[in-house]
Amino acid sequence: MDRKSKGKAAEEKAASFLKSLGYQVIERNFRARFGEIDIIAKDGNTLVFVEVRSKSYSSFGTPEETVSKTKARKIVKTAEFYIQIKNPSFEDVRFDIISILHNNISHIKNAFDMDFL
Numbered sequence: 001m002d003r004k005s006k007g008k009a010a011e012e013k014a015a016s017f018l019k020s021l022g023y024q025v026i027e028r029n030f031r032a033r034f035g036e037i038d039i040i041a042k043d044g045n046t047l048v049f050v051e052v053r054s055k056s057y058s059s060f061g062t063p064e065e066t067v068s069k070t071k072a073r074k075i076v077k078t079a080e081f082y083i084q085i086k087n088p089s090f091e092d093v094r095f096d097i098i099s100i101l102h103n104n105i106s107h108i109k110n111a112f113d114m115d116f117l
Contacts, residue, residue, distance in 0.1 A: 010054035011038050014098040017105050023048065026088070032081045035074030039098075040082065047090035049079045051111070054100035063099040064108055072112045080114075 015025050023041040030037045039050040051071070053063035075095060083093075097111040 006054065006056075007052075010100050011052050013100060013105065014050065014052040015039055017098065017107070018050070021107075027082075030078065030082055032078045034077040034081060035071075037075060037078050037082065042090065043094070045091040046094050047083070047088055047092070048094045048096055049075060049082075050096045050098055051075055052098045052100070056102060058101055062106075063101055064097045064106070064111065067097055067111070076112075076114055 011028065015028065018025060018039065018041050021043075023043050025039060025041045027040040028038065030040055037049050038052040039048075041048045041050060051067055053066055055063045055066075072095070079093070079095070082088075093114070094110055095112050095114075097108040099106040099108060
């Protein structure tokens with residue numbers, strides 16, 4: 001399985017996981033010139049932008065540790081653009097990371113925020 005297929009499988013697993021928690025997945029792989037957001041979902045009245053990271057081995061750190069400040073900035077910029085053009089209804093915004101290591105899923109809520117920049 002190549003990297004792209006592995007990434008797609010991880011995103012599929014993450015979306016299913018979120019749905020099992022009652023999240024409503026609104027959009028996947030939203031792209032803008034700033035970057036891409038893997039999953040956009042609603043958790044009640046909270047708009048959640050989710051970065052999915054997966055690894056098949058734990059040497060050199062966990063999947064969530066691979067989200068750099070630069071990547072987080074791109075996600076925030078892309079999220080701002082999404083809100084601007086789509087004008088979704090929400091009360092709050094949150095940035096989560098779904099980390100998949102082997103077959104174990106970790107959900108890190110509020111992994112960073114718009115002030116992270």
